[in-house]
Amino acid sequence: MLEKTYEPAAVEGRIYESWQNARAFAAGAGAKPGAETFSIVIPPPNVTGSLHIGHALNNTIQDILIRFERMRGKDVLWQPGTDHAGIATQMIVERKLMEQQLPSRREMGREEFLRRVWEWKAESGGTILNQLKRLGASADWSRERFTMDEGLSEAVRKVFIGLYEKGLIYRAKRLVNWHPGLETAISDLEVENIETNGKMWHLKYPIEGSDETIVVATTRPETMLGDAAVAVNPEDERYQHLVGKYVILPLVGRRIPIVADEYADPEMGSGAVKITPAHDFNDFEVGVRHNLKPINILTTNGKINGLAPKEYRGLDRFEARDRIVADLDAMGVLVWVEEKKIMVPYDEKSKQIVIEPYLTDQWFVKADVLAEPALASVREGRTKFVPKSYENTFYAWMENIKPWCISRQLWWGHQIPAWYGPRVNTDPDFGRLDAGPKCFVAANEEAVKEQARAYYGKVVEIHNSGLTSTAYQQALVEFESAQRDRLDPTKWASLKQTDPFAELRDSKVPLHRDEDVLDTWFSSALWPFSTMGWPSATPELAKYYPTDVLVTGFDIIFFWVARMMMMGLEFTGTEPFHTVYMHALVRDENGQKMSKTKGNVIDPLVLIDTYGADATRFTLAAMAAQGRDMRLAISRVEGYRNFVTKLWNAARFLEMNACQRVGGYDPKRNELPVNRWIVGAATRAVAAVTRQIEDYKFNEAANAAYDFVWGTFCDWYVELAKPVLQGEDGPGKTETQATAAHVLDIILKLLHPFMPFVTEELWAETGKIGPARQSLLITAAWPTGGFEDAEADAELNWLIEVVSAIRSVRTEMNVPAGAKIPLQIIGAGADTGTRVESQLQTLMRLARLESVDYGSDAPKGSAQIVIGEATFALPLAGVIDISAEQARLAKEIAKEAGEIEKIDRKLGNEQFVAKAPPEVIEEQRQRRQDAVERSEKLAAALKRLS
DSSP: OOOSSOOHHHHHHHHHHHHHHTTTTSTTTTOOTTOOEEEEEOOOOBTTOOOOHHHHHHHHHHHHHHHHHHHTTOEEEEEOEEBOOHHHHHHHHHHHHHHTTOOOHHHHOHHHHHHHHHHHHHHHTTHHHHHHHHHTOOOOGGGOEETTSHHHHHHHHHHHHHHHHTTOEEEEEEEEEEETTTTEEEOGGGEEEEEEEEEEEEEEEEBTTSSOEEEEEESOGGGGGGOOEEEEOTTOTTTTTTTTOEEEOTTTOOEEEEEEOTTSOTTSTTSEEEEOTTSOHHHHHHHHHTTOOOOOOBOTTSBBOTTSOGGGTTOBHHHHHHHHHHHHHHHTOEEEEEEEEEEEEEETTTSOSBOEEEEEEEEEEOHHHHHHHHHHHHHTTSSEEESTTHHHHHHHHHTTOOOEEOEESOSSSOBOOEEEEEEEOOBTTTBOOEEEEEEEEOSSHHHHHHHHHHHHHHHHHHHHTTOOHHHHHHHHHHHHHHTTOOBOOOOOOOOOOSSTTHHHHTTOOOOEEOOOEEOHHHHHTTHHHHTTTTTSOOHHHHHHOSOSEEEEEGGGIIIIIIHHHHHHHHHHSSOSOSEEEEEOOEEETTSOBOOTTTTOOOOHHHHHHHHOHHHHHHHHHHTOOTTSOEEEOHHHHHHHHHHHHHHHHHHHHHHHTTOOOOTTOOGGGOOSHHHHHHHHHHHHHHHHHHHHHHTTOHHHHHHHHHIIIIIIIIIIIHHHHHHHHTSOOSHHHHHHHHHHHHHHHHHHHHHTTTSHHHHHHHHHHHTTSSSOOSSOGGGSOOOOOOOOOHHHHHHHHHHHHHHHHHHHHHHHTTOOTTOOEEEEEESOOHHHHHHHHHHHHHHHHHHTEEEEEEESSOOTTEEEEEETTEEEEEEOTTTSOHHHHHHHHHHHHHHHHHHHHHHHHHHTOHHHHHHSOHHHHHHHHHHHHHHHHHHHHHHHHHHHHO
16 A cells, blocks of 8 residues: 655665665667667766755656667667866865865875875765766766776777877977866866956056056056067057067067057957967967067966066065056056956866966877867767757867877876976087987886887997988988977986996886876767777777767866867777767756855755655756756745655555456557547647657757646546446446556656656556556656547546636636536537537536526626637526625736836836846746736736626
C-alpha cells in the first residue's frame, strides 16, 4: 500500500542505491546485442567545485537524454569525470598552506607541494560528483576519469609531441594575461573585466628639439616607463608634421618616435596615444607594425623592475602609480585628471587581483591551422549547434582565432614534456658562443637523452672533422635546420667550461626540464577520446566515439567546445560530437545574474533537501527554453513539488480503487469512450514528448508531459472515471481499472527521464500486484505506438470544453462554489444533442448544474458561451447581482487600463529605457502583457453579461 504522502528524503537514497546495485548506469545496461549506441561525455567539473545551479541544469539535461535513450533500447554511455583545474586548485592549496601557517610551495619544493595537492584532491575532489548523484545523475561511475590519470596524461603527452613535430606548437615571446599574485599566464576565461570608478591621466610629452608638446592619456600611468612610441592617425592633419619626429619620455628621458597608425582615433581625446608594447595588447600589435622594441617594466609579481629609473624600482605597481603621478605633476607634465568609468581586468576567481598584459616566453599552438577543419565541420553540417544562432558566435571566434597560449607557470598540471640543453653553436676560432638553449621534446627523460645523445654526438662529429670555420658553421646551421628546432633564442647561462665539448664526450650533458605546466583546457580538449582510452585502440573508443551530443554553457564555446573539435579532428579524423546543445544562464526570478554579493544565489542542494530532486529537475527542464535565459523562482520549484504530489496521489487513488495491470490487456478492445479517449491522449503525449526531446526542446517536452499528466489524466480522466471505478462491478469497471493502470505505466515511463526517483518508486510499488515487472523502470522500454479513436476524442474533448467554459464563467462571475445553476442550450444540432444525452450526468456533476434544457432564446441576465453551433446560456439573475457584477468588472477593467497606461509612460520615456537595466525593461514589458491579458478576460466576462 502506498504511503499517504511521498517523502523524497526517505526514498531517493534507497532508489539510487538500487540503480547502482543493479549496475543500471553501466555502459550498455539493458541494451540488446548490436543495439545503436548513444554516448555523452560530461563537461568535467573542477575538483575544486561544488554543485551550483548551472551544474544542476547542465546535468539534468544530460541525464534526461541518457535515461530517454537508455529506455529506447540504445547502448548508452554517459562518461563521467573531473578536471584538475590547474590554477583554481593550486590557489586553494596555497591558501590552505597559508591559513595553516605552513611553508609556502616554493619553500617546500615542487615534489612536496604536489604531494599535498594530490592529498587534497583525494579528500575533496569527488565532492561535486557525489552531489550529482543526489540530483539523480545516471553516469557510468565505474568509468570515472580524471584529467591527470596516467592514461589521460599519456594522451596529453602524445598530442603535445605530435603537434610539436608538425610545427603546430612553438615557443615565443608574446604578450599574455598575467596573474601577478600567482606569477603565471592565465587564459581569457580566467579574466573578468569589471567596470570600476577610475581615472584618465592626461600627460603632455615634449617634442624633441622644440617647445611643442603632444598630449596623451592613460588609465595606467605607471606603464609610461615602458613607452616605446606615441601614435597618431595618418589622416589627422593636426599631427602630420610630427610624424617621424621624437618625444622625450618624461621621468625616463628616453627618446621615442611619433608614428602614424590607424589605431589612433582622431575622435578620442587628443587623438594621440602612448604606445607601450610590453603592457597592452593593442599596443603590442602597433609595436609589431612599426618594429618597436617592447620594454617590460614589471617583475612577475607586479613590481617595477630594473629597466625603470632607480627611484621606482621595487615599488608595487599601484604604489609606483601614485609616485609617478605626483612626480609628473611636479614636473608640469600632468595636464588634468578625468574621472572615468573604466573596465579593469581582474582575476575571475578572487576578483581581487588586477591582471596585467605581460611580455614573456610561452608555449603556443597555431590555432588558426587547427581551426580550419573545425570551421568546415560546422559549415558543412557535420556538427550542429542548438540553438543554431550559436554557430555565428562560433564562426566569429574561429575565423579570427589567435595563437593559443598553452603554458602556465604553475606546478599543478601536466608538466610540459620539453627538456633543454646547451645549444652548441661554436666556432673553434672564437670559443663558445651562447645562442640559447637547445629544446628536446619527448614523452619521457629516457627518450630525451636519446635525442640529446644523437644531437650532441653529431656536434662532436662535426667538431672532430676539422672543418674550416666557415664550413663548420654551415654544417651546424644545416644540422639545426634538420632538427627543426622551433625555439626562439632565449637567455641561457653559458656552461663556461674550457673545453666546450667535454660534457659531450663524457655523456654528462646537463638537461633541464621545462617547469611550466599546460593550460587545463589543453587536457580537457582531449576529453571525448582520451576518456575512452586513446591513444590505445580500445573497444570503448571504437564503440562510443564519436559521441552524440555535448551539453554545455554558451560561455565556453571557444575555450572548450572549439578546442575539442580541433583536437578531435586532428587526432582521430572525426568530430567528437554531431550536436552541441547550448543551455542558457540561470538567473534569479527578477532576471538578475546570481552572485554571492547580491545574495540571490539559489543552491540546488538546498532545493533538493527542501523539495526533492524530482521537483528540482523538473523545474529546470520545464524552464530550459532554447536560447533564452532562465528566471528561476522558488515558487516554480514549489509548484512542481505539488506536481510530484499530484502524481503520487493519483497513483494512490488508483491503488485504492483496485486499478491493476492485467496480463494480455489490449487497449484497442476498450468499449467505453472515456477509456478509448485516454489511451489516444496518452499516445499523443508520448509522440509529443519524444519529438521534443529529440529536438532538444526540453521545456516543451516537460510541459507536454505535465499537461497530459496533470491536466488530462489527473484532472479529467480520474474525475470522469470515478463513477465507474466506484460503482458496481462489471465489464466497464474492469476495463477502466486495467486502462487506468496501463496509462499510469505510460506516465511513469514518460516522466522518468525528468523525475526518476518518484517514478521508479511508483513503478516498484505498482508492480507488486499484477504481472511481474521485467526490469527496473530505468531500463524499461520507452512507450511507443498506441492508437487513437477520433470519435471518442471528439466526444470527450467536447465535454471537457463545455465543462471548462462553464467553470470559467462561474469563476469570472463570482458564482458561489456550492451553487447549482441551470443550463439552457440554444441552437443545438444533432451531434451536440447526442453528446448531451450521452454525457448528461457527467456534465451536470462536473459543471455543478441544476438542470439542462433546450430553448430558442437566452434568458435575460444570462452569461453565454458559444461552442460549435450551440450557445450555452447560464441564467445568473437569481444567483448573483448582475448590476453589481457588471460594475465590479468595469472597475477591474479600468484598473488594468490605468496600469497599462502607467507602464506605457515608462517605456515611452527615452531616459528610462536608456538607463534602466535590460532585466528591468523586460520586467515592465512582461507586466504590461499580463495586464493586457487580464483586461481582455475581464472584457469578455463583461460582454457575456451585457
